[in-house]
Amino acid sequence: MMEQLSKHVFYPLWDVKDRSQRLAEWKALERQQWWPREDIETLQWQRLQGMIRHAARNSPFYRDLLAEHGVQAESIDSPAEFRRIPVTTKQSIRNHLDAFISDASSRASLVTAKTGGSTGVSLNLYFDEPCQERRNAAQLLADRWAGWDMGMKRASVWGNPPVPQGLKQTLRHHLLDRTIYLDTMDLNPESMGAFVERWRREIPGAVFGHAHSIYIFAQYLQDNGIHDLRPHGIVATSMMLLDHERRVIESAFDCRVTNRYGCEEVGLIACECEQHNGMHLNLPHVYVEFLDANDEPVAPGEPGKIVVTDLNNFAMPLIRYRVEDVGVYSERRCECGRGLPILERLEGRVADFLKLPTGGQVSGISLVERTLTKVPGIEQMQLVQETLDNLTINRVKGPEFDAGTDPALLAALREVFDERVRCTIQDVAAIPQEPSGKYRFSICRV
Incomplete structure (x- = not known):
């Protein structure tokens, strides 16, 4: 009953009270996802042109950038013309934060956020309320693809869970958010056991959290013979979902995992639908490019650096923003029938790619995944490249660890790194977390 009240009564009333456009935008997205791809791209292009014109008038950073490169906002009528605008980097935001904020916005009235800085650069960010509402609408749409409907209680596997402050936040927590938390900053048998007992009392319908943290919890359930936690949907986000992790999670919960990709700077970028075969790009809200080292488009099927333009945030425009991730775009049409194109797969952060003495590079995440599936006896592993030759x-030892595990591990790595690279194995009890609660399995400091 509470789930139905939350969905059909509390959510609509809260939107009316806040004069929010979240539910109206969600309903629009529900319709737009089934449009022909050409119609969705037309809508996206119109919104992109509107954002460029707004930034040219109101954002000091982009006003100066366009003028410096001789780009007229009104003349951008094709992707090729759009690419005349230089790519924006994290460092640009750090160095010129005030210049990104729109002249039409009062900073005091904006919503603020800060990225965790796991790639070495933390960022302060600003959004207006309509931007937040549209982003929340996209999350609602993606939640439903996972089987997690509005109003359904969720189990959140997340770091530093928020504590409601004041009457409004407390009411929202109980009537709308309806979340129980497993704090990923304190994952141990005792905390996970207590969370299982709370789950059994409150029976959440969905799981949401860091991919690897959900995996650790799923392993705990399997190791302890716990088989009665059965959600309707699981959303793994915030970090790459590895194939072996997906298998363990789905086995432990008897539920498919929905992989989701986004970032604090621009919100939802892509998400799997119920087909679980690639992630649909969120075309109504973001314009996504896949570029090579020269910032030129790569062909479909080839890895490219992901560059995103936010079509929602008029308070702090981000145009052609490099998110420091690498992904593969596909022209393949999904069997679900949606008109949204496909992000075939993520290949990791730019900072996750390890350097080779020959001048090439290798995806650290892919190497970790391949090694974990190839070499028995390893529970977890992390590759850290401090120098080109180290x-x-x-x-972390797994149940099948024996005298042959480490030699097999080194042999697998030697298939990629020659003898010029010194490979040193450190026996650790667990992979350390980032301050945000996330995990990084490949770190390049070269």
Whole structure:
């Protein structure tokens, strides 16, 4: 009953009270996802042109940038013309934060956020309320693809869970958010056991959280023979979902995992639908490019650096913003029938790619995944490259560990790194977390 009240009564009333456009935008997205792809792209292009014109008038950073490169906002009528605008980097935001904020916005009235800085650069960010509402609408749409409907209680596997402050936040927590938390900053048998007992009392319908943290919890359930936690949907986000992690999670919960990709700077970028075969790009809200080292488009099927333009945030426009991730775009049409194109797969952060002495590079995440599936006896591993010729392997022993595990691990790595690279295995009890609660399995400091 509470789930139905939350969905059909509390959510609509809260939107009316806040004069929010979240539910109206969600309903629009529900319709737009089934449009022909050409119609969605037309809508996206119109919104992109509107954002460029707004930034040219109101954002000091983009006003100066366009003028410096001789780009007229009104003349951008094709992707090729759009690419005349230089790519924006994290460093640009750090160095010129005030210049990004729109002249039409009062900073005191904006919503603020800060990225965790796991790639070495933390950012302060600003959004207006309509931007937040549209982003929340996109999350609602993606939640439903996962089987997690509005009003359904969720189990959140997340770091530093928020504590409601004041009457309004407390009411929202109980009537709308309806969340129980497993704090990923304190994952241990005792905390996970207590969370299982709370789950059994409150019976959440969905799981949401860091991909690897959900995996650790799923392993705990399997190791302890716990088989009665059965959500309707699981959303893994915030970090790459590895194939072996997906298998363990789905086995432990008897539920498919929905992989979701986004970032604090621009919100939802892509998400799997119920087909679980690639992630649909969020075209109504973001314009996504896949570029090579020269900032030129790569062909479909080839890895490219992901560059995103936010079509929602008029308070702090981000145009052609490099998110420091690498992904593969596909022209393949999904069997679900939606008109939204496909992000075939993520290949990791730019900072996750390890350097080779020959001048090439390798996806650290892909190497970790391949090694974990190839070499028995490893529970977890992390690759840290401090210098071009030194690679540290933080290795957690698994149940099948024996005298042959580490030699097999080194042999697998030697298929990629020649003898010029010194590979050192460190026996660790667990892979350390980032301050945000996330995990990084490949770190390049070269």
